[in-house]
Amino acid sequence: MIFNFKTKLIIKEQLKPNIFKFGIKSKEIADIAKPGQFLEIKVSNGIDPFLRRPISIYNIDRQKEIIEFIFQIKGNGTNILSKKNIGDEIDIIGPIGDGVFKIIQNKKVAILGGGIGVFPLYELAKNLRESEVNTYLGFRNKEAVILEDEFKKVSNQLVISTDDGSYGVRGFAIDELKKDLQKKQIDFIYSCGPLPMLKAIRELSIEKNIPCQVSLEERMACGVGVCLGCAVKKTKVVEGEFSYNYVCKNGPVFYAQDIEI
Numbered sequence: 315m316i317f318n319f320k321t322k323l324i325i326k327e328q329l330k331p332n333i334f335k336f337g338i339k340s341k342e343i344a345d346i347a348k349p350g351q352f353l354e355i356k357v358s359n360g361i362d363p364f365l366r367r368p369i370s371i372y373n374i375d376r377q378k379e380i381i382e383f384i385f386q387i388k389g390n391g392t393n394i395l396s397k398k399n400i401g402d403e404i405d406i407i408g409p410i411g412d413g414v415f416k417i418i419q420n421k422k423v424a425i426l427g428g429g430i431g432v433f434p435l436y437e438l439a440k441n442l443r444e445s446e447v448n449t450y451l452g453f454r455n456k457e458a459v460i461l462e463d464e465f466k467k468v469s470n471q472l473v474i475s476t477d478d479g480s481y482g483v484r485g486f487a488i489d490e491l492k493k494d495l496q497k498k499q500i501d502f503i504y505s506c507g508p509l510p511m512l513k514a515i516r517e518l519s520i521e522k523n524i525p526c527q528v529s530l531e532e533r534m535a536c537g538v539g540v541c542l543g544c545a546v547k548k549t550k551v552v553e554g555e556f557s558y559n560y561v562c563k564n565g566p567v568f569y570a571q572d573i574e575i
Contacts, residue, residue, distance in 0.1 A: 315346065317343060319405075320403050320404065320405050320406075321406060322400075322401055323399065323403075324337050324338060324339055324380070333460065335372065335382060336395075336404075343406075347374050347409040348415070349374075349415040349441055350370075350434060350438065351408070352370045352566060353369055353381070353406050353407065354366040354368055355383075355404060363394075365391075370566075372433045372437060373437055383433075384430075412564055415567050416502075417441045419445050420445060422446045422499055423448065424450065424502070424503045425438065425503075425505070426450050426503065427505065427506055428451070428506075428507025429507055431507030431508065432461060432507070433506075434506055435465075435529075443468075448473075450488070451472070451487060452488075453475070455476050455477065456481035458476075459481050475487050475490055491515075491518075502524065503515060503526040504526070504529075505529070512575055513575055516575060520570070525571075527568065529567045545560055546559050546574070547574040549572050
């Protein structure tokens with residue numbers, strides 16, 4: 315079930331110069347939201363910008379009925395959203411997404427995140443409490459590193475890498491996962507981040523025959539699968555024809571082996 319309602323902003327934290335964490339209270343969403351789902355948020359009271367902004371759910375506190383989401387200012391819409399203050403009204407549709415992270419327990423799992431793609435992976439890691447969680451997060455540089463302390467609390471192992479080596483290990487997060495795969499078993503991989511990273515983790519998971527889910531980011535207009543603007547090609551060809559999934563409706567989480575990215 316998807317709800318559309320207006321609620322009050324009750325949490326606002328500026329995590330980085332252009333990154334904010336917001337929190338709203340909603341029993342309806344907190345009761346049913348799953349890791350990997352997102353919200354469609356109306357950023358202004360007028361018609362400019364007209365389209366809502368899709369933002370992943372970062373944290374679900376079911377007991378307090380609080381939903382938190384983190385976003386980066388990337389344009390006019392998110393800039394307007396960042397100006398909201400505690401007590402201001404926010405118009406939300408959610409939770410959206412039929413494709414969610416599969417929660418498996420008592421396994422050895424790897425979580426691979428890059429840049430702002432790490433945000434939806436936190437709620438996932440929280441829910442894998444009975445598994446061995448190996449988390450690999452990659453960022454451009456030291457200034458871009460975010461949520462390190464939060465992921466430490468929900469990971470058995472956390473490796474931070476930066477492209478320039480200014481913090482953690484120099485290089486890419488996937489390289490650290492490859493090193494660990496030489497000495498330990500991984501039963502399942504989850505990933506969210508830039509498209510080149512997702513393509514690389516898809517190839518690695520197929521090569522190693524490890525089930526893998528990826529969360530995709532696409533430009534979305536409607537958010538409910540009507541406009542067909544966020545199509546992603548399926549791997550399987552039926553009667554010589556390709557078919558498509560839609561990130562907003564069928565995703566945003568897919569098995570990497572089932573899609574072409």
